[in-house]
Amino acid sequence: MKGMTVIVKKVTQFMAPVIFIFGIYVVLNGHLSPGGGFAGGVIMASAFILQILANGEILDKLRKEESGLEFLESTAILGFLVVAALGLLLSGSFVFFSNFLKQGVIGELLSAGIIPLENIIVGTEVCAAIATIFIALVVFKDEVTK
Amino acid sequence: MIPFILCFILFLIGIYGIITQKNLIKIIIGLAIMEYSVNLFLILIGYINGGTAPIITHYTSANASFVDPLPQALILTAIVIGLATTALLLALAIRLYRKYGTFDIRKINSLKG
Amino acid sequence: MEIYLIIMLILMICGSLFSLHAKDLLSAVISYGIVGFGLVIAFLILQAPDLAIVQIVVEIITLVIMIAVLNNTTHQQEESRFHFSKMLYFAVVLIFAALFFIAFNKISPLLSSFGNHTTRMATPYMHGATVTGSANLVTGIVFGFRAYDTLGEATVLFTAVIGVLTILRLKGKKDE
Numbered sequence: 001m002k003g004m005t006v007i008v009k010k011v012t013q014f015m016a017p018v019i020f021i022f023g024i025y026v027v028l029n030g031h032l033s034p035g036g037g038f039a040g041g042v043i044m045a046s047a048f049i050l051q052i053l054a055n056g057e058i059l060d061k062l063r064k065e066e067s068g069l070e071f072l073e074s075t076a077i078l079g080f081l082v083v084a085a086l087g088l089l090l091s092g093s094f095v096f097f098s099n100f101l102k103q104g105v106i107g108e109l110l111s112a113g114i115i116p117l118e119n120i121i122v123g124t125e126v127c128a129a130i131a132t133i134f135i136a137l138v139v140f141k142d143e144v145t146k
Numbered sequence: 147m148i149p150f151i152l153c154f155i156l157f158l159i160g161i162y163g164i165i166t167q168k169n170l171i172k173i174i175i176g177l178a179i180m181e182y183s184v185n186l187f188l189i190l191i192g193y194i195n196g197g198t199a200p201i202i203t204h205y206t207s208a209n210a211s212f213v214d215p216l217p218q219a220l221i222l223t224a225i226v227i228g229l230a231t232t233a234l235l236l237a238l239a240i241r242l243y244r245k246y247g248t249f250d251i252r253k254i255n256s257l258k259g
Numbered sequence: 260m261e262i263y264l265i266i267m268l269i270l271m272i273c274g275s276l277f278s279l280h281a282k283d284l285l286s287a288v289i290s291y292g293i294v295g296f297g298l299v300i301a302f303l304i305l306q307a308p309d310l311a312i313v314q315i316v317v318e319i320i321t322l323v324i325m326i327a328v329l330n331n332t333t334h335q336q337e338e339s340r341f342h343f344s345k346m347l348y349f350a351v352v353l354i355f356a357a358l359f360f361i362a363f364n365k366i367s368p369l370l371s372s373f374g375n376h377t378t379r380m381a382t383p384y385m386h387g388a389t390v391t392g393s394a395n396l397v398t399g400i401v402f403g404f405r406a407y408d409t410l411g412e413a414t415v416l417f418t419a420v421i422g423v424l425t426i427l428r429l430k431g432k433k434d435e
Contacts (some may be wrong), residue, residue, distance in 0.1 A: 003309065006193070009292070026312070027403070028276070030395065031393040031394060031395055031398045031399070032201075032394045032395060033201065033394075033395065033431030034199070034201065034308035034309045034311075034312055034338040034395065034397045035312055036228045036351065036397075036401065037402075038222055038223065038225075038313055039309070039312040039313045039316065040312065041226075042226065042229075042316040042317055042320065043316055045320070046316060046319065046320060049320065049323060052378045053323075053428065067378070070424075073417065074417075077413055077414070079415055080409075080410060080413060081410070082323050082412070084406070096406075096407070099232075099391070099392075099403070102164070103391075104392060106202060106389075106392055106393075110395075110407065111392050111393075112391055112392040112393040112399070113391070113392060113393075114402075115324065115391060115393050115398060115399070115402045115403060117250070117393070118402045118409075119398070119402065122402075123414060125227060125413055125417070126416065128361055129230065129416050129417065129419075129420045130230075130320060131231065132420050132423075132424070133233045133324070133420060133423050134320075134323075134327075135333075136424050136427045137233075137236075137237070137324065137327060137423075137427065139427075140240065140329070140427040140429065141327075141428050143429050144429075146245060146323065147367070147370075147373060148261070148265055148373075149261065149264050149265060149373055150370060151303070151363075151368070152265065152268040152272065152362055152372065153267065153268065154273055154359070155272060156268070156271060156275060156294075158355075158356050158359060159272065159275045159276060159279070159331055159360075161352070161356075161359075162262060162279070162352050162356075163275075163279040165348055165351055165352050165355070166345075166348045166349065167279060168337070169289070169305070169336050169337075171280060171284050171287065171325070171328075171329070172284075172287060172336075173286070174290045175278055175279065175287060176279065178291070178294075178321070179275045179291075179294055180422075182271075182294055182295065182298050182350070185298070185310075186298060186301060186398050189301075189302065189305050189307055189310065190305065190373065192340075192369070192372070193305050193306065194375075195284045197306055197373065198306060199309075200306065200385075200395070200396035200397055201306050201308075201394060201395050201396065201397075202394045202395075202396070203394070209358055212325070212385060212396065213305070213306045213307070214301050215384055215385070215397050215399075215400055216384055216394040216400060217312055218307050218309060218397045218422075219397050219400035219401045219405060220408070222309055222310060222313060222397060222401060223315055223408065223412040224407060224412075225310065225317055226313065226317065226360065226416065227412055227415055227416060229317045229320060229321055229387045229418070230319070230415070230419035230420065230423075231335075231415050231419055232321055232324075233324055233419070233423055234419050234422050234423055234426070236324060236325065236328050237365060237426045238426060239328070239423075240317045240328055240331065240332065240427070242332075243332045243427055248337070250331070251334070254285055258378075
């Protein structure tokens, strides 16, 4: 696949960062409004998919992106465990996943303890997972047709 | 009671698709339809007349009734897992197509030996 | 509210039936989109905006992946001739339908009627905002009360991605 016309490429240049920033907004406001790590992660992955569809496949670049995204995904799932273990160590009560940060006022951006942190980690993981799946399909197709 | 029955009929359509269709893509679609109907059924159970979305804002009165948040939390993760498993099934279908040149399971069966 | 939900569900049933009987695989995939987007509106009617956001994005990405797969392979579907085994399949479907209807009749007295649900299990979670400090109760449950579940789901997602990469890998097979 060669990619699309100049108009589509130019519009994608403007739109993809906006979609990505919206995904980050949805992740960060997950504990206040509808959304959260799962929704925001999929929205961020859709920005990646839009760029791949519009610009066509440059195989070397895609392979690099794939290995980077795999690393990101593994790190994110490790980070989730680390946050859980920190709750075990720091909170005094020996409970996995216990909330060791201050809760703050309900409805403020910096509240709810470790929940925003977990949102960011899960958002990273879902984004990396879905982008990896799409890149794997695209790379497979290119290698077969060659 | 009618929404429950319609949701159940959607589930039966999914089973019908899996059993009768011969195309791998159609079978995957049938599985996805079944998954959607189960998601919808759990949310239907948690709905309350006059309930609002389970989010506390400045405008929420003290004795407002929320819909049940527990099924929503369970389904939230199940939807994303559903996307990943559908992608896994599609990857298997592509692999079978590369090997046998068709999506038809009867031909795949007969070419096996 | 119930009538809109019923209309949406009938639309979804029509879409799923057409999707399973379409001649071309591309039109089957596109009419499968009707089911997913109808589900988005059903979630909005049922006061679940969290799920509606996730479902609409996931549906779009599922359609993109499916159409990419079909572009990669083929649109056409082999003609299926009518013969004896088809009758057998229909008989199996009818038996399944009858069994499920019997089971549904058994459990339907246990279900409270639509919209009159009593929160048996979720009452502690309803006041969860004071425990977790999260204004969105669903996020509070996903990452607070039931964080173990979320860890499990994240593991399943990771496993599915590893599975896709393993199935679709071409390199490394020649080295053996």
